[in-house]
Structure formats: structure tokens, C-alpha cells
Amino acid sequence: MAFDSFSEFLAMGGHAPYVWSAWGVTALLLLATVWHARAEQRQLLKGLKRRARRANSARGNVQ
Amino acid sequence: MWAFIHKLGSPKWFYAISAKLQPWFWAAAVLLLVTGSLWGLAFAPADYQQGNSFRIIYVHVPAAFLAQSIFIAMAVSGLVFMVWKIKVADMAAAVMAPLGAAMTFVALFSGAVWGVPTWGTWWMWDARLTSMLILLFLYLGVIALRGAFTSRDSASRAASVLAMVGVINIPIIKYSVDWWYTLHQPASFTLTSRPTMPTEMWLPLVIMVLGFYSFFIALTLMRTRSEILRREANKRWVQDLVKGQVVNAQAEEAR
Amino acid sequence: MHSSLHDASQSSLHGSDTTQQVSAVLLREHKGGLMTAVKATLERDLTLLLRRRGEVLNPLVFFALVITLFPIAISPDPELLAVIAPGLLWVAALLAALLSLDSLFRSDYDDGSLEQLLLAPQPLVALSLAKVAVHWLLTGLPLALMAPMLGIMLALPAGSYAILALSLALGTASLSLIGAIGAALTVGLARGGVLLSLLVLPLYIPVLIFGAGAVQAAIFGDGVSAHLAILGALLAASLMLAPWAIAASLRISING
Numbered sequence: 001m002a003f004d005s006f007s008e009f010l011a012m013g014g015h016a017p018y019v020w021s022a023w024g025v026t027a028l029l030l031l032a033t034v035w036h037a038r039a040e041q042r043q044l045l046k047g048l049k050r051r052a053r054r055a056n057s058a059r060g061n062v063q
Numbered sequence: 064m065w066a067f068i069h070k071l072g073s074p075k076w077f078y079a080i081s082a083k084l085q086p087w088f089w090a091a092a093v094l095l096l097v098t099g100s101l102w103g104l105a106f107a108p109a110d111y112q113q114g115n116s117f118r119i120i121y122v123h124v125p126a127a128f129l130a131q132s133i134f135i136a137m138a139v140s141g142l143v144f145m146v147w148k149i150k151v152a153d154m155a156a157a158v159m160a161p162l163g164a165a166m167t168f169v170a171l172f173s174g175a176v177w178g179v180p181t182w183g184t185w186w187m188w189d190a191r192l193t194s195m196l197i198l199l200f201l202y203l204g205v206i207a208l209r210g211a212f213t214s215r216d217s218a219s220r221a222a223s224v225l226a227m228v229g230v231i232n233i234p235i236i237k238y239s240v241d242w243w244y245t246l247h248q249p250a251s252f253t254l255t256s257r258p259t260m261p262t263e264m265w266l267p268l269v270i271m272v273l274g275f276y277s278f279f280i281a282l283t284l285m286r287t288r289s290e291i292l293r294r295e296a297n298k299r300w301v302q303d304l305v306k307g308q309v310v311n312a313q314a315e316e317a318r
Numbered sequence: 319m320h321s322s323l324h325d326a327s328q329s330s331l332h333g334s335d336t337t338q339q340v341s342a343v344l345l346r347e348h349k350g351g352l353m354t355a356v357k358a359t360l361e362r363d364l365t366l367l368l369r370r371r372g373e374v375l376n377p378l379v380f381f382a383l384v385i386t387l388f389p390i391a392i393s394p395d396p397e398l399l400a401v402i403a404p405g406l407l408w409v410a411a412l413l414a415a416l417l418s419l420d421s422l423f424r425s426d427y428d429d430g431s432l433e434q435l436l437l438a439p440q441p442l443v444a445l446s447l448a449k450v451a452v453h454w455l456l457t458g459l460p461l462a463l464m465a466p467m468l469g470i471m472l473a474l475p476a477g478s479y480a481i482l483a484l485s486l487a488l489g490t491a492s493l494s495l496i497g498a499i500g501a502a503l504t505v506g507l508a509r510g511g512v513l514l515s516l517l518v519l520p521l522y523i524p525v526l527i528f529g530a531g532a533v534q535a536a537i538f539g540d541g542v543s544a545h546l547a548i549l550g551a552l553l554a555a556s557l558m559l560a561p562w563a564i565a566a567s568l569r570i571s572i573n574g
Contacts, residue, residue, distance in 0.1 A: 033282060212507070
């Protein structure tokens with residue numbers, strides 16, 4: 001372990017703002033892309049299901 | 064083997080096959096990224112010159128590698144789309160571009176932040192950062208061009224042509240910027256050209272790079288599947304797939 | 319050439335006069351080879367552009383105007399201007415060339431003659447190369463010839479004027495080729511202008527580096543041949559590769 005205590009780990013030998021801002025933005029962007037991908041998939045499936053339900057009900061009335 | 068690749072070309076098969084592959088890549092990505100981060104942040108020794116700000120390398124270098132590889136992957140899938148008319152290849156290319164731009168931004172931001180303790184300024188016209196900035200403009204160009212066409216087929220073919228033109232220019236830009244930098248700047252300290260790193264510093268870097276690549280593959284598989292749903296929405300197999308899910312949902316509600 | 323065609327139609331068709339005239343017209347097609355098509359495109363575009371002389375002068379006036387902005391914005395002091403002169407001249411010439419790109423295919427696209435060009439039996443690659451050559455002749459070359467005069471206004475140190483013109487002439491040729499790819503991609507779009515510069519400027523950077531580098535090297539007195547050699551190499555590469563991309567892009571934009 002390169003650091004003696006957790007607080008020292010957070011301090012990063014005085015470079016804390018640089019290390020944590022770089023890592024923070026990276027983590028944020030990675031999570032953001034994953035969240036966007038999942039939201040996009042949910043939206044698409046919801047839209048398709050709504051259309052399928054509408055198609056079923058329309059066919060239901062016709063018969 | 065060829066049958067498998069041929070099947071990959073059909074959206075229906077790709078949708079099914081990628082569903083099986085995806086969890087593996089997500090698992091690998093999470094595993095590699097977590098171990099690499101812990102190792103790089105907490106266990107790797109600090110750099111004797113830079114101290115702990117050196118740990119930014121474990122984000123900067125993988126993002127820079129990924130940014131360039133994604134552009135190459137985008138150009139290759141553009142070529143596959145133009146030559147063999149495989150629609151899935153174009154869907155993958157369309158989906159990769161935003162992630163590539165995000166990775167380039169991450170590389171730029173982490174490089175700039177890293178420059179503050181090293182050079183004392185936010186932005187330094189360092190050869191690597193300048194090439195990364197130009198790569199970002201190339202990405203934005205491809206994304207903007209793809210968005211500018213009304214008909215999707217022309218948008219795909221135009222973006223593929225520009226991606227291929229861009230990928231040919233990336234090495235030319237890289238070498239001319241390196242040449243320009245050495246001309247105007249005495250060989251001062253650059254971000255990553257350092258005496259070879261000891262293994263305990265170098266190993267977490269490899270793990271982080273592998274983690275970033277499996278993240279890229281997993282995310283591309285996932286987003287390509289969404290793109291398939293978006294483009295093949297009126298195809299029969301998509302409607303059957305969705306109807307299947309709707310029927311199950313209604314069955315559960317009834318129970 | 320006409321006489322031989324005429325005899326050929328007479329000897330083969332002994333029908334009445336009207337059929338002869340009709341057949342003469344039919345048979346008068348040019349013996350269309352590649353070079354004749356390329357020459358025809360060159361002549362057509364040259365005459366077309368020279369008719370709209372105003373449009374040809376626009377990039378040159380823009381070039382002079384941009385150059386006059388800098389002493390006003392920065393400072394008229396010759397020492398300071400001399401330091402930044404090579405870069406300013408090159409960037410201004412590059413932007414002037416970029417501005418004139420939009421009209422490269424635009425007028426042909428609007429009146430439909432671009433589609434005729436695509437339907438021509440001769441390879442589109444050669445015809446698009448001819449169109450780009452005309453664009454270079456009427457914008458790149460004049461910019462290069464005009465640059466030394468503007469160099470005087472920016473107190474460009476002596477000894478670099480010839481290199482400035484030479485590097486610009488060489489550089490604007492590859493700029494036209496690379497820029498024509500962007501122009502072909504965006505010709506079908508209504509507001510393609512800004513997008514064109516976003517696509518093309520990153521690809522201009524190597525040419526700018528070596529072009530401005532050549533002029534600076536001339537000023538410092540060290541070797542210029544390396545820069546000019548690389549500019550030549552860039553031109554050779556774009557001459558070989560760009561026309562294919564231009565042809566592909568034109569086909570995409572036409573049915574876009």
C-alpha cells in the first residue's frame with residue numbers, strides 16, 4: 001500500500017485536486033455513457049411495446 | 064467460421080448473438096477497471112519526480128489509446144458497410160462515434176489537469192495534447208456530418224467516407240504535429256515519454272487499458288442492439304420479439 | 319474531324335436528304351476518350367468561372383482584407399508583424415481557399431449539370447480531378463501570386479517572398495484537393511458551409527504546418543527543401559487518393 005492511512009490516500013500528497021478531478025470526470029463520463037445507453041434501450045423498447053399493444057388492440061376491435 | 068461472420072451481418076442474428084456476448088464483456092470491464100483503479104491509485108508507487116499526480120496516467124493513457132482505436136474501428140466498420148453493404152457495421156460505426164469523442168475529451172481533460180502540477184498551466188501546446196485536440200475535431204466532424212443528412216443511407220455513406228479519409232490523415236497529423244512540436248519546443252518534459260516505467264507502475268496501466276477496451280466493446284454491443292431496434296422497428300422479427308414480451312407482461316399482470 | 323464523319327455517313331447511308339441530315343447529326347458524336355472529356359470539363363469550368371469574374375476575385379479580396387485586420391487588431395509595429403507574418407499569410411490564404419470551396423460544386427448541383435457529370439461514361443474520378451484543377455487555377459494560384467504583395471504590408475523579412483509564393487502554390491493545391499472532398503460531401507446540404515469548414519480544417523493542419531514552416535525556415539535562413547519536399551509529398555498523396563473520395567462523395571450527395 002503506497003499510503004499509510006486513508007486520509008493520506010485522499011490527500012494524494014498534495015495533488016488531491018488534480019488526481020481526483022481527472023479520475024472523477026473520467027468515472028462520471030463512463031457512467032454517463034452507460035446510463036445513456038440503458039435509457040436509450042428502455043425508451044426504444046417502451047415505444048415498440050406501445051406500438052405492439054396498439055396494433056393488438058386495433059386488431060382486437062376489427063375481429 | 065465464415066458462416067458465423069456472415070450471420071453477424073444480419074441484424075436479427077447479431078441481436079441474438081450480442082445478447083450472449085454482452086454480459087461477459089461487462090463483467091470483464093468492471094473487474095479490470097476496479098482492480099486497475101485500486102492498484103493504480105493506492106498500491107502503485109508514486110513517481111519520484113511528479114509525486115502522486117502521476118496517477119492520472121492510469122486514466123489519461125487508456126482514454127487516449129481508446130480514442131484512437133475507436134476512430135480506426137469506426138473507419139473499418141465504415142469500409143465494411145460501404146464494400147459489403149452490411150447494415151450492422153454502419154450501426155456500430157454510428158454508435159461508436161460519441162464514445163470516441165467522449166474518450167478524446169477525457170484524454171484531453173486529464174492531460175490538461177495533469178499539466179497543472181507538471182507545467183503550472185492548464186493548457187500546454189504539447190504534441191500529444193494537440194493531436195488529441197485535432198482528433199476531437201475529427202470526431203465532431205464525423206458526428207456532425209452524419210447528423211446533417213435527411214436520408215439515413217446517405218448519412219451513413221457520407222460518414223463512412225469521412226471516417227476513412229480521417230483515419231488516413233490521423234498518422235499524417237500526428238507526425239506533423241510531433242515534428243512541429245520538436246521544432247518550436249526544446250525537448251522539454253512530455254507527458255508520457257519517460258524512462259521505462261518499473262513493472263509495478265506499468266502493470267496497472269495494462270489492466271486499465273484492457274478494462275477500457277472491454278468497456279468499449281460491451282457498450283458498443285449494447286448500443287448497436289438499440290440501434291438495431293431503432294432501424295428495424297417495422298421488421299417482422301422485431302414485432303414478434305416485442306409482442307412476445309408484451310404477451311408475457313400481460314400474462315404476469317393477469318396472474 | 320467533321321469531314322471524315324460526314325463522308326462515313328454518306329457512304330453508308332444512301333437514303334434521302336432528310337435521313338442523311340439526321341444520320342449526320344447522330345454520327346457526329348465526338349470520339350469521346352478520357353482526355354477529351356477531361357479537357358472539355360476543364361474548358362467548360364474555366365469559361366463558366368471566368369464569366370463570373372466577380373466571384374473569382376472574392377477570395378483574393380478576402381485574403382487582402384483579413385491581412386489588413388491583423389495590424390489593426392495587434393499592432394502596426396513592423397518588428398512584431400515580421401514575427402507573425404508567415405503564419406498570418408498562410409492562415410489567411412488557407413481560409414480564403416476554404417471560403418471558395420463551397421461554390422466548387424454548388425452551381426453545378428443546383429442546375430443539375432453535376433448529375434450529367436455523374437452519368438458521363440468517363441470515370442468520375444478524372445472529371446472531378448479536372449474540376450479541382452480549375453478551382454486551384456482560379457483561387458490557389460492567384461492567392462499564391464498575391465501573397466508576396468501582402469507580405470510587404472506585414473513587413474515580412476526579405477528572402478522569404480519567393481518561398482512564400484512557392485509554398486502557397488504547392489500547399490493550396492493539396493488544400494483544394496482535400497477541401498473538394500468536404501465540398502462534395504456537403505454540396506447536397508442546404509446549410510453546408512459551416513459544416514464544410516468543420517470537416518475540412520482538421521485535415522488542413524499538416525499542410526499548414528509545413529507551409530508556414532517553410533516560410534519561417536526561409537526567414538531564419540536554414541534549409542527550406544525539407545518543408546517543400548513534404549509539401550510535395552502531401553500533394554502527391556492527395557492527388558492520388560482525394561479524387562476517389564471526391565467521386566464517392568459526389569455520388570452520395572447526388573442521391574442524398
